[in-house]
Amino acid sequence: xxxxxxxxxxxxxxxxxxxxxxxxxxxxxxxxxxxxxxxxxxxxxxxxxxxxxxxxxxxxxxxxxxxxxxxxxxxxxxxxxxxxxxxxxxxxxxxxxxxxxxxxxxxxxxxxxxxxxxxxxxxxxxxxxxxxxxxxxxxxxxxxxxxxxxxxxxxxxxxxxxxxxxxxxxxxxxxxxxxxxxxxxxxxxxxxxxxxxxxxxxxxxxxxxxxxxxxxxxxxxxxxxxxxxxxxxxxxxxxxxxxxxxxxxxxxxxxxxxxxxxxxxxxxxxxxxxxxxxxxxxxxxxxxxxxxxxxxxxxxxxxxxxxxxxxxxxxxxxxxxxxxxxxxxxxxxxxxxxxxxxxxxxxxxxxxxxxxxxxxxxxxxxxxxxxxxxxxxxxxxxxxxxxxxxxxxxxxxxxxxxxxxxxxxxxxxxxxxxxxxxxxxxxx
Numbered sequence: 001x002x003x004x005x006x007x008x009x010x011x012x013x014x015x016x017x018x019x020x021x022x023x024x025x026x027x028x029x030x031x032x033x034x035x036x037x038x039x040x041x042x043x044x045x046x047x048x049x050x051x052x053x054x055x056x057x058x059x060x061x062x063x064x065x066x067x068x069x070x071x072x073x074x075x076x077x078x079x080x081x082x083x084x085x086x087x088x089x090x091x092x093x094x095x096x097x098x099x100x101x102x103x104x105x106x107x108x109x110x111x112x113x114x115x116x117x118x119x120x121x122x123x124x125x126x127x128x129x130x131x132x133x134x135x136x137x138x139x140x141x142x143x144x145x146x147x148x149x150x151x152x153x154x155x156x157x158x159x160x161x162x163x164x165x166x167x168x169x170x171x172x173x174x175x176x177x178x179x180x181x182x183x184x185x186x187x188x189x190x191x192x193x194x195x196x197x198x199x200x201x202x203x204x205x206x207x208x209x210x211x212x213x214x215x216x217x218x219x220x221x222x223x224x225x226x227x228x229x230x231x232x233x234x235x236x237x238x239x240x241x242x243x244x245x246x247x248x249x250x251x252x253x254x255x256x257x258x259x260x261x262x263x264x265x266x267x268x269x270x271x272x273x274x275x276x277x278x279x280x281x282x283x284x285x286x287x288x289x290x291x292x293x294x295x296x297x298x299x300x301x302x303x304x305x306x307x308x309x310x311x312x313x314x315x316x317x318x319x320x321x322x323x324x325x326x327x328x329x330x331x332x333x334x335x336x337x338x339x340x341x342x343x344x345x346x347x348x349x350x351x352x353x354x355x356x357x358x359x360x361x362x363x364x365x366x367x368x369x370x371x372x373x374x375x376x377x378x379x380x381x382x383x384x385x386x387x388x389x390x391x392x393x394x395x396x397x398x399x400x401x402x403x404x405x406x407x408x409x410x411x412x413x414x415x416x417x418x419x420x421x422x423x424x425x426x427x428x
Contacts, residue, residue, distance in 0.1 A: 003142075003185035004192075006175050010115050010140045011192040013172030018112045018138045020169065022089040028135055028167040033081040035163045036128070036156075040074055043159075046151040047124065054148055062250040062308045066122040067149045076370075077128040084136050084375030090393040091138050097425040101418060103406040105425060110397045112138035114194035117186050118378060119208060121146035121200035127153050129369075129376035130197075131160050131174060136375070137396040140170075142186060142193065144177040146200070154178070187212035197391070199379045202306065217391065219382040221306045222252030223332040224364045227323040227349070228268055229340035230261040236361055237268070237339045238275050243363040244337070246279040250308050252380060253335050253357075253367040257303060257313040259323045265316050269293050276312065285314035303330040320345050324352045331355060333382040335367040356382050356389040 036043070047069040054064050096108035116139050120126045127145055134141035145153040157176040165171055177186060186193065190213040198208040202221040209216050226244055228237055244255035260268055273283065273293040283295035290297055295314060303313055303326070317323045320338075327336050335357035338349040350358040357367045367390060369377025374392025381387045387395030412418040 001177075001179075001182070003177060003182050004189055007115065007142060007186070007189045007192045010142065010172040010175055013170040014112070014114045014140045016170045017140050017173050018091070018114075020138060022091075024168055025136055025138065026085045028164040028169055029081050029085050029132055031167055032132065032135075032160050032163045033078045035159050036074065036078055036081075039155075039159055040071075043069065043074070043152065043155050044071075046155040047149075049151045050124075050149050059148065063122050063148065065248075065250050067124065067146075067152070069124040069149075069152050073125045077125050077132075077376075080129055080370050080376040081132045083370070083373075084132055084393075087136070087375055087393060090136070090397045095399055099423045099425050100403075100420050101408065101413075102421075103404075104408050105404045107402045107404075108399050109402055110399050113396060113398050115140045115142065115192060116378075116396070117142040117144070117189075117193050117196045117214070119144045119183060119186070119196065119198045119200070120379075121204060122148045123199065124149045124152040124156060126199060127156050128160070130378050131157075133376055133378050133393060133396060135164060135169070135173070137393050139396055140173055140175075142175045142177060144183055144186065147180065150178065184211070187214065190214045197378050217381050217383065217387060217395075218379050219252065219332060219334060221332045222254065222334045222380070223256045223304060223306050223330065224253055224334050224367075225257045225259055225323075225327045225331055225336045226255050226364065227259040227317070227320075227327070227336070227338045228261060228264065228272075229320060229323075229338055229342060229345050230263045231342035231345060232261075232264065232268070232339045233341055233361075234268065234271065238272060240337070240339060240361065240363050241272055242275050242279055244365055245276060245281055245312055246310065247363065247365050249310055251365065252306075252308075253364050254308065255312070255337075255364050256306055257315065257330070259315055259317050259326060261320075261323075262316045262318055265289075265292055269314075280310045282311050283314055284311060286316065288316055289314045306332070320348060324349060328352075328354050334380060335359065335364045337362065337364050356380065 093110040094107055098106045118130045161174050193214050196214045196216045198205045198218050269292040284298040285295040287297050333355045336353050336355045337359035340346050346360040369390035369392045372390050377390040377392050381391050
């Protein structure tokens with residue numbers, strides 16, 4: 001397959017995709033959900049082949065966990081699709097309505113981004129979520145999954161593509177890239193791909209960012225923190241810490257570093273270590289931490305580490321300010337939490353921590369498009385331009401300005417014959 005030629009055809013189809021009615025987009029989503037359910041055994045059989053190949057290749061347990069697509073994952077993606085159907089249309093929303101002069105009316109209206117390339121590793125459920133979000137938001141999508149889930153991705157894509165085209169979507173609405181070399185071909189398509197969203201390891205995302213002129217949205221890693229303030233509640237803190245570390249260790253919103261106020265270390269650390277150890281967690285920490293719990297001693301620079309495994313970095317701090325400085329220095333600006341009953345401390349933490357998600361008294365694992373009510377997400381963005389945090393429908397649209405006139409010319413205003421009288425209009 002010639003990626004450039006295929007993507008050029010997608011670019012030509014993208015205006016048709018953008019013009020589809022909400023009813024047609026929602027119908028395509030509903031039919032996709034039904035078809036995934038009816039052909040689930042075909043999907044599970046393909047996934048079993050991927051899982052066997054991963055085991056034979058001795059892939060890390062964290063990777064094997066990500067590539068599994070079972071009944072539970074199917075239920076999740078189908079539920080996500082149906083939640084998307086219920087969401088209001090992200091397109092054709094008037095964001096600004098202003099009269100510049102009599103019979104010269106300006107509107108800013110939401111519209112799709114266009115052609116989006118999504119490159120992801122070892123997550124077949126991501127293919128379904130991304131496809132659904134792009135369909136709902138009127139975008140065309142090029143999908144490139146990892147070789148670890150090649151069989152599962154192929155079946156999922158064929159089901160989705162055949163279904164949505166059968167519902168009237170243009171043939172260029174979706175494209176699956178299957179060969180590794182096609183990634184570099186896609187990265188060179190800056191003239192016909194509007195946005196790239198990579199999902200995967202730090203090195204993988206950095207490679208994408210460094211080898212394309214196409215705008216990239218996403219994050220390279222997820223070094224998330226929980227800071228236990230001296231004004232904490234033990235009963236709340238322990239379940240949150242355990243959940244944030246162990247509920248799904250392979251996720252980018254898993255806690256990788258636990259910061260504890262020095263004044264409560266003797267009381268809190270042994271209890272936290274006991275609860276986490278029972279869940280299979282091992283510890284790395286400063287020499288000071290090793291006086292309270294059994295841990296491997298680590299150096300300061302190692303606090304940049306993302307484990308994606310049952311390993312946790314631990315450090316004691318003197319103050320809220322020191323915790324904030326540590327997070328802003330060693331974190332990845334993804335999701336960070338404070339456990340405290342002090343509302344002033346919580347607000348200061350949320351104001352000063354420079355992350356896409358800042359939480360009080362709850363697990364970092366809530367950083368997810370589905371859990372935010374977005375239906376699903378194409379990924380998490382730690383950047384500050386266009387979209388930040390879990391990227392759902394709103395992150396997949398941009399806007400255009402529509403100006404309606406009656407023969408006006410700029411010369412009349414530049415030479416003083418007419419003047420602007422800017423006036424807000426009702427958004428209609």
